[in-house]
Amino acid sequence: MQNERGLVFRHANGTRYKSAPSAASSIVQTGAFRALRGLGFGEADARRVLARARQELQPDVSLDHLRRWCLEGLTETAFPKAS
Numbered sequence: 001m002q003n004e005r006g007l008v009f010r011h012a013n014g015t016r017y018k019s020a021p022s023a024a025s026s027i028v029q030t031g032a033f034r035a036l037r038g039l040g041f042g043e044a045d046a047r048r049v050l051a052r053a054r055q056e057l058q059p060d061v062s063l064d065h066l067r068r069w070c071l072e073g074l075t076e077t078a079f080p081k082a083s
Helices: 023-038 043-056 063-078
Strands: none
Touching (some): 043 063
16 A cells, blocks of 8 residues: 555565554564464464465454464364365
């Protein structure tokens, strides 16, 4: 997103934000990233699942919900359910 000063805000993966990031959403994203890394997930995997979450979840998602959503996505990739 380009603001009135001409600045462009982008996610870590280079895609543009739809609007300027709020401090609250930045804190939630950072908390989720740290939690995933603390659980042993790699940086690339954590960034990838968080980028997907930004596209699929509401921007005001709680930290608890975001962590659970990311863990579910990461574990489904690592351990697919038997059909």
